[in-house]
Amino acid sequence: MSDATFRPATEETPLARRLLITLVVLGLGLLVLAPLVVVFVEALRQGVGEALASLTHRDAWAAIRLTLTIAAISVPLNAIFGVAAAWFITKFDFRGKAVLITLIDLPFSVSPVVAGLCIVLTFGANTAIGGWLVGQGYPIVFAMPGIILATMFVTFPFVARELIPVMIEQGRAEEEAALTLGAGGWRVFWTVTLPNIRWALLYGVLLCNARAMGEFGAVAVVSGKIRGQTATIPTTIEMLYQEYLSVAAFTLAAVLALLALVTLLLKTLLELRHADQLAATHRH
Amino acid sequence: MKAPLIHRSPMPGLGLSMGITLTMLSLVVLIPIGALLLKGASYGPAGIWETVNRPRVWAALFLSFRLSLIAALFNLVFGVLLAWVLVRYRFPGRRLLDGAVDLPFALPTAVAGISLTALYAPTGAFGSLADQIGWKIAYTQWGILIALIFVGLPFVARTVQPVIEEIEREVEEASATLGASRLYTLRHVILPMLMPAALTGFALALARAVGEYGSVIFIAGNIPLVTEIAPLLIIIQLEEFNYDAAAAIGIAMLLISFALLLAINLIQVWSRRRIGHV
Amino acid sequence: MQPILTNAGTIPAQGPHLTTAALRRLTARPIHRLRGLAAGLALAALSLGSVPGPALAQSLLNVSYDPTRELYREINAAFTAFWTAQGNPAPSLEVSHGGSGSQARAVIDGLSAQVVTLALASDIDRIAAAGRLPADWQSKLPHNSSPYTSTIVFLVREGNPKGIADWGDLVAEGVQVITPNPKTSGGARWNYLAAWAWAEKNGRDPREFVGALYRNVPVLDQGARGSTTTFAQRGIGDVLLAWENEAHLALKEISEDRFDIVVPSVSILAEPPVALVETNIQTDDQRKLAEAYLDFLYSPEGQAIAFRNFYRAWDSSQAAPEDVARFPALELIDIASLGGWAKVQPEHFGDGGIFDQIYVQP
Numbered sequence: 001m002s003d004a005t006f007r008p009a010t011e012e013t014p015l016a017r018r019l020l021i022t023l024v025v026l027g028l029g030l031l032v033l034a035p036l037v038v039v040f041v042e043a044l045r046q047g048v049g050e051a052l053a054s055l056t057h058r059d060a061w062a063a064i065r066l067t068l069t070i071a072a073i074s075v076p077l078n079a080i081f082g083v084a085a086a087w088f089i090t091k092f093d094f095r096g097k098a099v100l101i102t103l104i105d106l107p108f109s110v111s112p113v114v115a116g117l118c119i120v121l122t123f124g125a126n127t128a129i130g131g132w133l134v135g136q137g138y139p140i141v142f143a144m145p146g147i148i149l150a151t152m153f154v155t156f157p158f159v160a161r162e163l164i165p166v167m168i169e170q171g172r173a174e175e176e177a178a179l180t181l182g183a184g185g186w187r188v189f190w191t192v193t194l195p196n197i198r199w200a201l202l203y204g205v206l207l208c209n210a211r212a213m214g215e216f217g218a219v220a221v222v223s224g225k226i227r228g229q230t231a232t233i234p235t236t237i238e239m240l241y242q243e244y245l246s247v248a249a250f251t252l253a254a255v256l257a258l259l260a261l262v263t264l265l266l267k268t269l270l271e272l273r274h275a276d277q278l279a280a281t282h283r284h
Numbered sequence: 285m286k287a288p289l290i291h292r293s294p295m296p297g298l299g300l301s302m303g304i305t306l307t308m309l310s311l312v313v314l315i316p317i318g319a320l321l322l323k324g325a326s327y328g329p330a331g332i333w334e335t336v337n338r339p340r341v342w343a344a345l346f347l348s349f350r351l352s353l354i355a356a357l358f359n360l361v362f363g364v365l366l367a368w369v370l371v372r373y374r375f376p377g378r379r380l381l382d383g384a385v386d387l388p389f390a391l392p393t394a395v396a397g398i399s400l401t402a403l404y405a406p407t408g409a410f411g412s413l414a415d416q417i418g419w420k421i422a423y424t425q426w427g428i429l430i431a432l433i434f435v436g437l438p439f440v441a442r443t444v445q446p447v448i449e450e451i452e453r454e455v456e457e458a459s460a461t462l463g464a465s466r467l468y469t470l471r472h473v474i475l476p477m478l479m480p481a482a483l484t485g486f487a488l489a490l491a492r493a494v495g496e497y498g499s500v501i502f503i504a505g506n507i508p509l510v511t512e513i514a515p516l517l518i519i520i521q522l523e524e525f526n527y528d529a530a531a532a533i534g535i536a537m538l539l540i541s542f543a544l545l546l547a548i549n550l551i552q553v554w555s556r557r558r559i560g561h562v
Numbered sequence: 563m564q565p566i567l568t569n570a571g572t573i574p575a576q577g578p579h580l581t582t583a584a585l586r587r588l589t590a591r592p593i594h595r596l597r598g599l600a601a602g603l604a605l606a607a608l609s610l611g612s613v614p615g616p617a618l619a620q621s622l623l624n625v626s627y628d629p630t631r632e633l634y635r636e637i638n639a640a641f642t643a644f645w646t647a648q649g650n651p652a653p654s655l656e657v658s659h660g661g662s663g664s665q666a667r668a669v670i671d672g673l674s675a676q677v678v679t680l681a682l683a684s685d686i687d688r689i690a691a692a693g694r695l696p697a698d699w700q701s702k703l704p705h706n707s708s709p710y711t712s713t714i715v716f717l718v719r720e721g722n723p724k725g726i727a728d729w730g731d732l733v734a735e736g737v738q739v740i741t742p743n744p745k746t747s748g749g750a751r752w753n754y755l756a757a758w759a760w761a762e763k764n765g766r767d768p769r770e771f772v773g774a775l776y777r778n779v780p781v782l783d784q785g786a787r788g789s790t791t792t793f794a795q796r797g798i799g800d801v802l803l804a805w806e807n808e809a810h811l812a813l814k815e816i817s818e819d820r821f822d823i824v825v826p827s828v829s830i831l832a833e834p835p836v837a838l839v840e841t842n843i844q845t846d847d848q849r850k851l852a853e854a855y856l857d858f859l860y861s862p863e864g865q866a867i868a869f870r871n872f873y874r875a876w877d878s879s880q881a882a883p884e885d886v887a888r889f890p891a892l893e894l895i896d897i898a899s900l901g902g903w904a905k906v907q908p909e910h911f912g913d914g915g916i917f918d919q920i921y922v923q924p
Contacts, residue, residue: 012466017373024369025381027362030410031434032384035391035399042402077308084304092298093291098549100305102542105549107313108488109541111495111515112393114534117522118316121323121531125672126692134672142673152312161488165481166446175295185296200446207442210390217393217498224673225658226623234392239659241398242787243631244815253395260390261383339922405796423781423798506743506782508921519784520745523663525670525688526913 036257042250054248055255062228063236064255070144070232071212074152079205082159087193089160090167091175101164107156115153116221119146142224147232150218155208162204163197170196210260317538323531335532340508341517348514349540351425352493355432360486363440364478370441371448385438393435393498400431401503423505428513431499436489443485444478451477480552487548491541621654622851623842625675627662627748627834628785629808633710633871634679640867641858645851653851661785662748669694669839676843676852679836681748683707684903686837699837708833709859710873713894714756716824717793717802717809724800728826729760732801733774740799741779742789744910744917749786749832751911753803756830758910759895763828773920794821805832807872810888831894 012020043051054060085104089097107115123130123140133140140146174196178188194201216234223230225239233256240249290298324332335341370382388396404411405422414421421427451474459469497515505511514537521530626634638655646652658665658673662681669675670692680686683700690697700707718726724737732739742750757775761768781798783789786808793802794816801824804812809823836856843849858864860877868875869885878886900906910916 011372020365020369021373021375024362024366025377028366028381028384031430031437032387034403034410035396035434036384036387038399038402039391039395081304081308081312084301085309087297088301088305091295091301092293095289098546098553101549102545103309103313105487105491105545106317106538106542109491109495109545110317110538111497111518111534113497113515113519113522114320114495114537115316117518117527117530117534118320120671121527122316122319126670127319130672139672141671142668149312149316153316156312157488161484162443162446165443165484166450168480169447169450172295179294179296188296199449203442203446207386207389207438210386214390214392220660224668225660226656227658229656234394237392238394239631241394242628242659242785244811250395253392256392256395257387257390260386340918401796405798407795407797422796501784502788505780506784507780520743521913522667523661523746524911524913525663525667529913 039250039253039257042246043254045250046247050247051251051254054245054251057248059227059231059236060248060252063231063233063252066144066147066231067213067233067256070148070151071209074148074155074212075205075209078152078155078208079159079201081156082161082163082204082208083201085160086163086167086197087189089164091172104157104160107153110153112154112215112217113221116150116218119149119153119218119222123149141222142226142230144230146222147219147230150222151212151215154215154218155211158208158211159201159204162200162207166197166200167193206263209263213259214256320531320534320538323527324535327528327532331528332532332535335529336536340512341514341533341536343509344512344514344517345536345540347425347428347512348494348537351429351432352490355429355436355493356486356490358433359436359440359489360482363437363485363489364444364482366441367444367448367478371445385441388434388437393496394502396434397431397499397502400434400499401427404430404503422503423511425511427503427505428500428511431503432493432496435496435499436493439489439492440482440485443481443488447478447481479555483548483552483555487545490548491545494537494541620651620847620851621656622677622848622855623656623658623673623675624677624679624855625658625665625669625673626679627665627681628659628787629749629805629811630679630834631657631659632811633807633868633873636867636871637859637864640863641855644858644863645854650851655855661746663746674842675839676848677836677855678839679834681832681834682751682903683833683835683897684907685748686835687903689837689839694842695837695840700835702838703836703856704860705876706833707835707837709836709856709864710834710868710875712806712832712834712873713829713892714753714803714826714832715806715809715829716826717790717804717812717821718824719800720820720822722822722824726801726824729757729771729775729828730764730766732757733771733778737778737801738780738799739775739778739801739803740781740783740789740793741803742785743782747783747785748834749805749808750789750803752805752830752832754910754917755897755900755906756803756826756828756895759830759900760826760828763895769916772916776917776920790816806874806889810872825890825892828893828895831896833897 011017089101110118120141121127123133123146125131125134125139125141130140138145140149174192175188178192183191214234215232216238219232220235220238223232223235225231225235227236227239231239233252237249237252237256240246240252336345366385370378370385391399401422402408404414404427406412406415406420408422411421419426421430455473456469459473460466464472495515497513497519500513501516504513504516506513506516514533518530518533518537521527521533624634634657638657642652642655658668658675660668662685666678666680666685666688669678669689678686678689683706686695686699687697689695690699696702703709705711716726718724724731724734726732726737731737741753744750744754754772757772758768761771781789781792783792786805789802790804790808790812792798794812802809813821813823836859838849838852838856843852859868862877862880865875865877865879866881866885869878869881872888874889875881897903897906901909908915
């Protein structure tokens with residue numbers, strides 16, 4: 001480097017920067033963006049018109065509606081759980097904390113297929129609980145509650161796992177100070193904790209939502225895959241692909257990817273709009 | 285001197301947060317897994333051992349855990365790099381990359397599997413290139429590895445990212461002022477701060493990879509003893525209506541995963557204590 | 563010729579046993595139940611658009627296996643026309659597709675199918691063992707309750723570069739065979755048994771022959787469609803063992819001129835059976851609908867649709883001549899001559915059975 005410009009001591013050399021950026025772009029490109037490109041190329045293979053036409057089908061709409069409904073129910077529930085669990089784990093000291101965290105992580109290590117199996121073993125028509133519920137007219141498996149349970153199971157740890165490291169990093173000092181000043185529990189949570197964790201929470205909810213909409217394995221086991229009734233977007237995609245209707249299948253997959261991109265856009269917009277507000281709370 | 289179960293704390297909300305945590309954990313996770321364990325218990329430890337202790341099952345378990353470990357290690361390194369680049373550097377297309385990180389979550393696993401296979405099969409864009417140097421990717425263990433890296437990619441990056449954002453520049457400045465080189469600062473100041481979050485991400489990526497079925501099944505050859513993953517064995521047992529054996533293999537996977545996760549969480553608790561957090 | 567429905571009167575009436583709660587469960591359209599809960603949520607406006615609920619007892623769920631998607635799409639349309647022409651309101655016909663085994667499991671675990679149309683009799687036997695239909699279900703409809711049959715043929719690359727003519731060529735050095743996993747695919751079991759039957763007929767040790775065949779398999783997919791994709795789209799393998807209807811469909815849907823069909827000297831008579839699931843029938847009206855639906859499969863019109871979808875059906879009176887002429891004659895061996903499913907299933911495909919030993923023994 002002949003043109004030795006001023007470089008702050010807290011930054012890497014330009015060469016290292018460029019190298020790292022190239023590496024990251026290449027890695028993400030090969031592994032993640034390329035499959036996405038495949039999805040869109042396959043969807044648009046026969047033109048935009050054909051792709052859009054495949055979406056107007058009754059079953060495609062039913063699947064989109066069902067998936068959105070399921071996400072709208074399971075994601076908020078998991079968000080509430082995540083905040084409660086993170087609070088419990090980071091604000092208190094108790095024995096067995098590592099075990100509890102591991103139990104919360106457990107759904108990640110359970111193959112989605114096994115997760116579906118677990119729910120069938122618990123609530124299937126041949127089990128005690130399931131048989132009783134069916135007798136009362138509330139079937140779980142092969143109906144919406146089963147799909148919601150499977151989705152919640154698979155996405156269970158997301159929010160908690162995003163919040164715990166951040167809340168550990170922040171410690172308890174701020175909350176303790178607020179308490180000393182006489183603030184009540186909820187007030188401390190809303191005015192001190194929540195502003196500190198809002199981005200992590202948003203990330204968590206976002207990931208939870210994306211995964212909830214895209215879950216396939218667990219849902220496939222408990223849904224019965226009845227078109228227009230219990231077929232979610234991913235199960236419908238699989239069915240369409242099996243029917244050699246690859247344009248329709250990949251269009252629906254593109255819709256799912258776009259839904260994820262919309263939530264990401266929403267997040268970015270929120271960040272931009274509230275940037276000054278956020279900075280203000282940091283300055284106090 | 286026995287430590288109390290829960291230390292007294294001035295923090296509010298113990299009852300509420302503990303209540304929600306334990307109730308939902310039980311309803312959504314513990315009861316269904318309990319049902320699985322119950323199924324295993326009725327089968328008996330001897331039955332479970334007999335099901336698991338076969339060359340084909342061992343081969344599948346070994347394959348699943350070995351490839352998952354390699355994939356998670358790759359994601360650990362790549363994820364930290366990725367998070368660092370996304371938070372610290374400004375370059376065109378950064379927001380696009382940032383969005384792309386979440387894609388493995390958003391794409392249904394089956395779609396991911398189909399797309400990856402289309403790319404890496406000998407007729408695909410990347411597969412045909414690799415084929416020219418005699419490198420077969422799809423339908424070999426390489427293909428499984430790529431699918432596992434794909435599904436686990438976001439975990440480390442996404443858990444480390446918020447922590448990097450939280451790091452105060454003053455820390456790095458102080459280190460630089462004291463004469464440390466940039467590399468030294470990164471290794472001995474920054475990296476230890478990222479480690480707990482990175483380990484969390486590593487654990488999640490590992491666990492996710494071990495259980496992954498939907499995307500792997502398309503790109504793996506599924507040949508017994510060579511490219512057959514453990515979750516597939518469970519499906520095979522289910523197809524034979526053999527719930528006992530399916531539960532047995534499921535339990536074996538659960539136990540190994542649980543042990544791995546617990547070990548990682550213990551390392552984390554220990555490393556945090558050492559660094560002085562908590 | 564047997565009458566179409568020999569025993570409509572002998573099926574025990576199950577209706578009176580059902581409590582009102584059970585009735586409600588069987589007719590429940592569960593998606594609607596949670597609407598109240600969803601209403602308060604942000605996406606409610608989008609999610610509440612209505613899925614029209616059909617009138618009671620005019621709905622029918624047919625739980626089927628993978629390669630019948632095109633067939634039942636056409637059957638359902640034709641049956642709806644037939645049913646409404648008789649003065650009935652239009653029925654709501656639903657079909658669910660998946661691997662034959664997992665579909666059977668779903669019915670056992672409570673999926674309320676009124677009609678099952680699966681790949682193997684042994685899968686329906688399982689449902690019968692769970693008490694959902696009588697053990698002698700297979701004698702209730704003609705032709706072992708199989709309204710259509712198929713067989714296993716070879717799909718090879720255009721011009722047949724490896725010169726594959728019969729089963730014996732599949733074990734040659736350097737030939738790659740694509741077939742799904744018999745453990746997860748009903749169709750793959752027919753593939754395996756066809757190879758077994760050929761070896762028995764030609765004085766080869768069937769166990770050794772089938773072992774050699776599977777050692778030439780580089781990819782074991784989960785289902786028939788997966789194998790077709792691997793062979794046709796991914797370019798893997800020299801020969802695909804396929805259902806005859808799948809092979810013809812692949813020619814039609816993927817490409818006419820990239821593949822050829824090779825018919826071996828001997829193959830298996832695959833009989834995919836259909837049945838009424840007694841415990842899931844809620845009203846007499848629904849029973850009438852379900853019975854009419856199954857009978858329709860045997861009607862000249864239904865049989866013509868099966869022919870058009872590349873199945874070997876029985877009654878060609880209304881079928882287009884070219885749909886019938888498509889099928890070359892070959893020697894077909896039925897499952898009974900191999901001992902029947904009750905014997906074949908555990909012996910070959912059970913845990914530790916002959917198929918498992920292929921891979922475990924050196």
